[in-house]
Amino acid sequence: MEKFHIVRLGCPKNDADMDIFRGIMENKGYIYSEDPKSADTIFIDTCGFIESAKKESIDTIFDYNSLKEENPDLKIIPIGCLIERYYDDFKEELKEVDGLYGVIPPAVIANNFEKGNYYLQLETPYDTYNCDFRHVPDTNYAYIKIADGCNRNCNFCSIPYFKGKPASREIEDIVNEAKFLVDNGIKEIILVSQDNTLYGADLYRKQSLPELLNKINQIEGDFWVRVMYLHPDFINDEIINAIHNNEKVLNYFDIPVQNGSDNVLKLMGRVRMKDKIKEIVKKAKANGSAVRTTILLGFPGETDQDFKETMDFIDEIEFDRLGVFSFSPEEGTPAFDFDYEVDEGTKDQRVDALLELQKAISEDIMEKYIGKTLDVLVEEYSDGVYVGRSFLDAPEIDGNVFFKTDKKIELGSFVKVKITNSLDYDLEGELL
Structure with a gap:
């Protein structure tokens, strides 16, 4: 039977998809090869979020394509976000590859590959999938993607343009996947999507993350649940309480606030301003929970005063964990055409300054755990x-x-x- 290999790039949501895809392919009889040189087909799961990720994906495609020098029959098939975003361009210009799949449910990719149809992109809003088969990773943790797509339309983000509208998986299907993973030795279930706060809003007409957490918490076994990607605009008391009160759900909140200046938040197209965000974080931290955030610096129009406000905001809130990125203009987004661009040197200085501040904050927070x-x-x-x-x-x-x-x-x-x-x-x- 044919052998296949998967190259994984991008975010944990890609990991979740590829675990499903690998399980489906193996169930069809295909053999997974850890060595790409022994594979008949190499699937490269790409990322199209920001410029550096796009470059990494393209470089990886050409790196693996060079294996055809030793194996002319090798098929190289890039898949995922970058392909969906530039599908027509790649199909026209990327003649070196043997197929292209966009943002397609894993089972649909596997079925089309089996039939010899190697080209397919997302033509309708993302169709969610059921998890009949999945690969169990050799780590102690596993990602479960509970939904896909996004309708946030933040001015800096390209994801809604190629992911489509939010589409949630059924609670029962997610719970069954979690149970399968726990039964097979996984100790930490990590729930991911573009925005977990809106899970179920399309399917059940209400925010259903609390109900999902309650159900997963009832699974027998010794395991943790961690929730990622909680957009601050739609976190509510029910979500906070569900994380606080379910024994197996870790007291950990991943809330990407993006900035600490109301002026910049408005330019970004965000809804909740910093005072409301402070209130949310205070509630999340109420029982000793950890709060992680992501900050985006150098957004067009961000002044020295705006940056100072962000520094003061971070210094006041004291996030337990923090990631920081500098703005990268993405074509097709409103911010791509914004004026008042911040120069790269200033961006780098601001990133370094914020990282230094966070290091000091983290040192203080970590020290408080001594003796606990x-x-x-x-x-x-x-x-x-x-x-x-x-x-x-x-x-x-x-x-x-x-x-x-x-x-x-x-x-x-x-x-x-x-x-x-x-x-x-x-x-x-x-x-x-």
Whole structure:
């Protein structure tokens, strides 16, 4: 039977799709090859969000296409967001590849590939999918995509233009997928979509994330649930309470506020201004929850005063975790044509200054955990040191907890660690 390989680029939502896609393909009899050189077909799941991601995707396509020199029969098929965004251009100009799939449900891609139809793009609003088969990753965590698409229309973001309108999966289907993963050893379920706050609004005519969390919390087993991507414009008390009150749901809020200046927030097309955001974050933090955010600096029209307001905003709120990006103009978005562009040098200076501030904030926050005991999911062992994550730490983007012990700890298990030392973004402790 044919062998296939998947190259994963972009965000965790892509990871969720590709786990589904791999499971469906394997169920059809195709064999997954860890070595791309042994594959008959290589699928490259692309990202089309910002310029650097687009460049990485295109470079990767050509890198893997070079394998055809040794294997002329190899099929290279790019898929995903970048392909959807520029489908007609790629189909006309990218003759080196053997197929193109846009933002298409994994089962639809697999079915079309099986039939020999290697070209397909999204022609209707995104059609959600059921999860009859999926691959279980070899990590202790797994992403579940609960919806796709977005109707936010933030002035800097291209996603709504190629993802389509929001389309939610049914609660029962998501719960079944979570149960399957827990039954197969996954210890942390991470819920992702473009905006989890609006989950279910299209399908059930109401924000249904609280109901979904209540249902997942009822699954038997020893596991965590982490919720990502909570747009501040539509977080409400019901969502906050569902995260606070469900035992298996981690007290962790990922709220991408983007800026701390009302002037810039208005230019971005955001709805809630900083005073309302402060109120939301205060409620989220009420029971000791961690709050992560993302800040976008250098948006057209952002003045020195606006930047100062953002710095003051961050200094006041003290986010537990923070990611910062500089503005990249994306064609097809309103901001692409905005005047008063901020020069690259100023953007870099602002990013560096905010990162320095956040480092100091993080040092203070981490120090407060000394003497406390945290539940830790153990994930690695190297040179006598175990590495894990607490409720504070989403994989790959946040920190870690380090501890030493003579005991043999099974990777993927939960342990209690008393914190004895703090680093900039990490913690050290001793096993209890």
